[in-house]
Amino acid sequence: MGDRYFPDQSNQEQVREQSKILDDFSNEHGLTFVEMDAHGKLRYCYQCSLIKPDRSHHCSSCGFCVVKFDHHCPWINKCVSYRNYKYFLLYLFYGTTFLVFELITSLEVLIRFGLSDNIMRDLDDFIPVAVSILIHIGFSYYPLGELLIYHARLVWDNETTCEQAKPPLIR
Numbered sequence: 261m262g263d264r265y266f267p268d269q270s271n272q273e274q275v276r277e278q279s280k281i282l283d284d285f286s287n288e289h290g291l292t293f294v295e296m297d298a299h300g301k302l303r304y305c306y307q308c309s310l311i312k313p314d315r316s317h318h319c320s321s322c323g324f325c326v327v328k329f330d331h332h333c334p335w336i337n338k339c340v341s342y343r344n345y346k347y348f349l350l351y352l353f354y355g356t357t358f359l360v361f362e363l364i365t366s367l368e369v370l371i372r373f374g375l376s377d378n379i380m381r382d383l384d385d386f387i388p389v390a391v392s393i394l395i396h397i398g399f400s401y402y403p404l405g406e407l408l409i410y411h412a413r414l415v416w417d418n419e420t421t422c423e424q425a426k427p428p429l430i431r
């Protein structure tokens with residue numbers, strides 16, 4: 261209603277009629293859906309005026325229904341979904357690999373510092389590397405490595421972030 265969302269206030273009779281309209285439409289057009297809403301009828305998007313295909317969700321930031329919606333990413337200002345999920349995974353994988361490479365190649369300085377016979381002299385070389393490693397562990401591992409592990413599990417289960425938060429109702 262306007263720009264504001266109002267919860268569906270249809271009574272049971274209205275829900276039955278809506279359900280029949282949606283079922284008739286999908287049968288007429290030979291469309292098959294297995295996902296349903298909380299009332300047990302086909303999912304309908306009032307903003308887009310269409311029956312939501314299975315696994316799709318309306319993104320309020322993009323303003324349309326998105327197929328295999330995972331999440332809306334504010335960094336790329338669009339949805340991570342069916343078409344770009346592979347690139348999102350690759351980004352996480354390459355980012356994490358680079359982080360691991362960076363940490364492994366920094367080990368030399370840590371080992372040299374540990375074996376040093378004059379710690380005060382080597383402190384100037386050690387501090388920038390140590391600070392850099394801490395920053396990378398703090399800011400890179402959490403968004404990249406953690407997300408990679410999380411999404412690897414989602415891929416294994418054939419699930420999206422959205423479906424994990426709110427499992428779909430199958431009829």
Ligand SMILES: [Zn+2]
Pocket residue numbers: 305306307308309317318319323324325
């Ligand atoms: Zn929609």
Ligand SMILES: [Zn+2]
Pocket residue numbers: 319320321322323331332333338339
């Ligand atoms: Zn979006």
